Amino acid sequence: MTADPRLTVLIVDDQRLVRSGFAMMLGVEDDLEVVGEAADGAEAIILSRRLRPDVVLMDVQMPVMDGIEATATIVREDLGKVIILTTFDRDDYLFDGLRAGASGYLLKNTDPDDLADAVRAVGHGHALLAPEVTRRVISQLDTVPARSQTPQHDSRLDRLTAREREVLGLVARGLSNAEIASELYLGEATVKSHVSACLSKLHLRDRVQAVVLAYETGLILPGE
Incomplete structure (x- = not known):
């Protein structure tokens, strides 16, 4: 700008x-x-x-x-x-x-x-x-139709490596990069790279969209 x-x-x-x-x-x-x-x-x-x-x-x-x-x-x-x-x-x-x-x-x-x-x-x-807004986003996504309980395979996830899927799932649960690093025993810079790769490969603008996509694709199921 x-x-x-x-x-x-x-x-x-x-x-x-x-x-x-x-x-x-x-x-x-x-x-x-x-x-x-x-x-x-x-x-x-x-x-x-x-x-x-x-x-x-x-x-x-x-x-x-x-x-x-x-x-x-x-x-x-x-x-x-x-x-x-x-x-x-x-x-x-x-x-x-x-x-x-x-x-x-x-x-x-x-x-x-x-x-x-x-x-x-x-x-x-x-x-x-x-923080309270993030909780409401996830709460709202927990009310999506029952079809998400038995999701079909979503080809968008095929663009990600196994590690990137893992990181995306933790992002969708609301964890910060530091918390993900602790959870997966990785460096925070490595986690940041994985998050960036997820956003780029899935054509997402930010972490908010990543949360929504994780629920849409069934990577995260409502109530998890």
Whole structure:
């Protein structure tokens, strides 16, 4: 996005006070720069096209165009990575946001330090879900139809080595690279390489999509 070592951020919220608060929180961080603010999804798209921010903090409920629709456009046009940030702790927002291509989902009561860390994580290419959100993703996937209990062989998994399948399964259970390294007695750098290979071979954007695919293919069964 930019040659500057700082990550650039666009804040999108229909409440001016909220935008100002987030801008103040992030403005004290040396490696983060708020480059713009938008009051609705349509304005967010216009500013994203002009500013090309590294990260877009996106509210959901806004006039003119909501945050889900704006996220889908921003991701489709590769204008920046999106973190859905909302006061509404609702599953429909969560899954609609993830389907639209958001790289992260946080609630507005997130601690300021955690917010800054989330921007850094997503800005550097990592998916970010609050722990309680990750649990809800997995819980939701546990309710998929019974066909997943006796899945057909999925040829997508044939692209992976046995070790990569093992790593993918642990990613799908919510383990971090460090935890996977401990579980498999591997170096963390080796695990990172395996995770990257899984994402590349399966054409996945991030670990969130990896979780979904692991359930879809039957690599992980609901309730495991």
